């Protein structure tokens with residue numbers, strides 16, 4: 001089967017998480033992704049959070065599938081010459097260096113255009129133009145500066161970061177879309193362009209509903225679906241909403257059977273208006289169906305937390321899976337709190353290729369998250385991440401270097 005991005009060549013100058021997420025997706029769509037790393041060390045994540053001595057970490061392997069790796073010292077004149085050949089042959093250069101690093105290497109946008117006017121240069125930076133544009137940025141900095149941390153957690157606690165890597169992987173996803181759009185536009189213009197995704201911007205994009213709420217708060221002074229209503233206090237900025245659903249249908253996380261010993265024996269429960277009667281029947285509160293204090297969403301909102309406490313008396317008598325089975329029969333929206341252990345063992349996720357077992361020559365078998373985007377005409381086969389410099393000889397040969405040239409460059413530590 002052909003792949004959506006067959007024939008597209010990516011010069012992958014990315015490292016750590018944000019950029020590699022982007023190029024891994026492009027590789028899964030069929031692009032030839034050539035990852036350029038420094039000889040001897042490579043992407044810093046190869047050695048970070050190692051669980052097996054001297055073996056590429058899971059951090060690295062899980063972000064760099066389906067790529068080729070070459071080592072090249074791009075600050076050495078001979079290395080620069082090889083990089084120029086690569087720039088001429090590739091369609092896209094993707095990088096997430098600290099601001100200015102590519103320019104300092106001698107590869108400004110102008111220089112890259114001279115070498116290949118059709119090249120798309122895609123970058124991730126922490127911040128866009130402005131006061132913080134020169135800052136180095138990691139995941140949680142972006143979560144804090146993008147509005148996520150101030151709106152996550154509970155009202156009486158500090159700002160909270162989330163485990164979902166919305167700053168790194170989230171920005172990588174945004175950049176991948178920009179690259180694909182630029183490749184499409186190039187079909188008519190014939191030109192490359194710069195594509196930039198700032199981590200602060202990507203996080204804010206994912207927190208769009210909170211900027212919506214900021215403006216609602218400024219207009220009305222309260223937000224009825226927030227847990228601060230009706231008895232708490234609203235300030236002048238969107239407060240932390242705990243586990244409130246954030247949409248028009250109230251929801252909360254409730255304890256299930258076993259919660260005393262199992263930290264994940266919980267369920268997310270949504271009191272969607274059309275199934276309110278069913279909720280009342282399931283939890284044995286049929287008298288609420290016609291009670292004016294409970295019969296309408298507006299009547300329920302001021303007493304939604306006591307309502308959830310009553311529902312919890314019922315959920316505590318069921319395991320999260322038993323509750324799911326019962327509630328789904330009535331179309332009551334709910335979701336079990338799944339641990340990573342449960343997700344890793346879930347057969348349905350294995351069957352769809354969302355969780356994949358991969359074999360690696362030095363690590364052995366490990367689990368990874370496969371391509372979450374499924375396409376009927378461009379399937380994804382996840383192949384292991386490359387060892388450092390595994391494809392140096394192959395790629396250098398493709399660039400026209402002889403085996404003697406390659407041996408000489410290796411002796412000079414250029415590759």
Ligand code: COA
Nearest residue numbers: 016017018037038073074075096097098101104126136137
């Ligand atoms: N050959 C020679 N030099 C190379 C090279 C190669 N193959 N690959 C990288 N380098 C050099 C760079 O040119 C740079 O040199 P310079 O500082 O002299 O200009 C240097 O290696 C280090 O790059 P840098 O990006 O500064 O790495 P860092 O480890 O200091 O910082 C980040 C890491 C992630 C903080 C930083 O890259 C960053 O802010 N990136 C943008 C935001 C981002 O993506 N953050 C999320 C990461 S998950």
